Amino acid sequence: MSDHANHPELIPGYIDNKDAVLKRLRRVEGQVRGLQRMVEQDTYCIDILTQVSAATKALEAVALGLLDDHLRHCLAHAASDPVDLDEKVTEASAAIARLVRS
Template sequence: MTEEQHADAPRYILNKDAQLHRLRRIEGQIRGLQRMVDSDTYCIDILTQVTAATKALEAVALGLLQDHLRHCLTDGASDPSVDLDAKLVEASTAIGRLMRA
């Protein structure tokens, strides 16, 4: 995506600062995991931290999905040019990917 296209992209992430903060915290968790592996930390302790990082990523994903549903489905319902069936399929596919992860 070019910078110009990015500037025109919809801004529907309601808690963007909070999401970015969470992602930075997760980035720190991942760096911590790398250090744990590098220093031969006990496997169960590493797995505990992997679980925490996974849950944190799931929380980010759910927040983004909620914002997407609010923007694309709720707001789209008032716009006759929006194909709500396509948006519902898109959202359902994303939910399915999250459930398989």
């Protein structure tokens, strides 16, 4: 059972966009399954790489949307507590660094 009522900071930033996030992830899942089929069918390498790029971009779009939701929601809730805010900013910076490196 969720404890979100007593701790609003635990509510995911994407909660208002949950259906849209799931829809995008299902679309990416379909793209990855398509990639598997392409390999099974011995599709030309460059064509597969083109589709890998499209799937990667789609995942990056999901990640950027989640990051935006996090910044708008979680950092806003942490703004009243300097220690919590610092932790959230550090956390967000680390997530951004991981996205940039990938």
